[in-house]
Amino acid sequence: MADFSHQTVLLQEAVDLLQPGAGKVIIDGTLGGGGHSEALAARGATVIGVDRDPVALSAARARLAGYPNFSARQGNFGDVLEVCEDVLPVDGVLVDLGVSSPQLDVAERGFSFQKDGPLDMRMGDTGRTAAELIAEEDESELVRVLREYGEEPFARPIARELKRALPTRTLEAAEVVKRAVPRKAWPSKIHVATRTFQALRMAVNRELESLDSLLESLPSLLKVGGRAAVIAFHSLEDRKVKEAFRGLVGACRCPPGLPVCACGGQGDFALLTRKAIAPSDEEIATNPRARSAHLRVVEKVR
Numbered sequence: 001m002a003d004f005s006h007q008t009v010l011l012q013e014a015v016d017l018l019q020p021g022a023g024k025v026i027i028d029g030t031l032g033g034g035g036h037s038e039a040l041a042a043r044g045a046t047v048i049g050v051d052r053d054p055v056a057l058s059a060a061r062a063r064l065a066g067y068p069n070f071s072a073r074q075g076n077f078g079d080v081l082e083v084c085e086d087v088l089p090v091d092g093v094l095v096d097l098g099v100s101s102p103q104l105d106v107a108e109r110g111f112s113f114q115k116d117g118p119l120d121m122r123m124g125d126t127g128r129t130a131a132e133l134i135a136e137e138d139e140s141e142l143v144r145v146l147r148e149y150g151e152e153p154f155a156r157p158i159a160r161e162l163k164r165a166l167p168t169r170t171l172e173a174a175e176v177v178k179r180a181v182p183r184k185a186w187p188s189k190i191h192v193a194t195r196t197f198q199a200l201r202m203a204v205n206r207e208l209e210s211l212d213s214l215l216e217s218l219p220s221l222l223k224v225g226g227r228a229a230v231i232a233f234h235s236l237e238d239r240k241v242k243e244a245f246r247g248l249v250g251a252c253r254c255p256p257g258l259p260v261c262a263c264g265g266q267g268d269f270a271l272l273t274r275k276a277i278a279p280s281d282e283e284i285a286t287n288p289r290a291r292s293a294h295l296r297v298v299e300k301v302r
């Protein structure tokens with residue numbers, strides 16, 4: 001726990017756009033190490049941190065113990081309407097998607113193909129592990145997961161080999177991938193198991209489902225003037241955010257069946273980031289994990 005260090009991505013950019021201040025309530029749906037929460041709380045907002053990982057929660061509670069305007073709860077941001085029911089609607093919500101560095105780096109969490117550990121990959125303490133998912137799903141579902149979430153060109157042979165070997169350790173799973181992909185087709189810049197591990201992690205944690213649910217809840221989550229900021233690292237996630245925001249901004253609210261639109265197609269939200277905000281070169285130089293980050297922000301305007 002003492003060693004829970006995660007370098008916060010797009011800190012200034014996200015915090016500035018959320019306009020924290022005294023009297024505002026902001027939900028940080030991915031509390032992690034508490035980097036964003038600390039900056040929001042330091043600027044006077046009441047911050048409620050949510051994370052599904054109990055280890056992250058205790059680390060962030062310790063880091064932010066000096067802020068009476070900060071509190072934390074365990075939960076899934078996809079269930080934020082229930083988890084934070086007592087404080088809604090709020091002035092802001094932030095999610096900084098994916099895993100934290102400590103989750104990736106601790107072998108026992110089972111996310112790393114470079115360190116041996118149980119093939120777990122759960123961010124929280126409930127649900128199926130990656131080893132259980134491989135054992136329980138059929139081959140065609142594993143192919144879908146690897147293709148869709150990992151964009152893995154060798155999804156079929158890898159899924160077949162995973163079902164045959166049923167790995168229970170991370171290094172064993174990495175060996176399975178190495179066997180399934182012809183040596184000459186191994187990617188040059190990333191480990192051959194990178195895409196498989198990412199895809200399994202996203203399936204184990206139902207990451208896209210949580211994001212969909214959060215995006216759907218934005219209209220009831222935010223006050224008028226409230227803002228939502230999402231930092232995505234995966235193109236599938238960023239696309240979902242972009243499309244959902246576009247829908248909120250330009251959604252037609254006419255009752256179904258009207259022959260022509262009578263509401264002018266105006267939604268209740270305005271886009272504050274026409275193009276996604278990316279980290280500066282300086283940030284990427286000090287934190288290579290930031291390189292694929294995209295920040296998008298919307299405001300509820302009516």
Ligand SMILES: C[S@@+](CC[C@H](N)C(=O)[O-])C[C@H]1O[C@@H](n2cnc3c(N)ncnc32)[C@H](O)[C@@H]1O
Pocket residue numbers: 006007008009029030031032033034035036037050051052053056075076077078096097098099100123124210
């Ligand atoms: C990238 S880290 C957040 C880092 C944080 N912004 C900081 O500055 O320290 C992502 C965190 O979100 C959590 N998380 C991911 N998906 C979640 C979900 N659906 N519900 C709740 N927490 C989630 C992970 O457990 C992890 O701690």
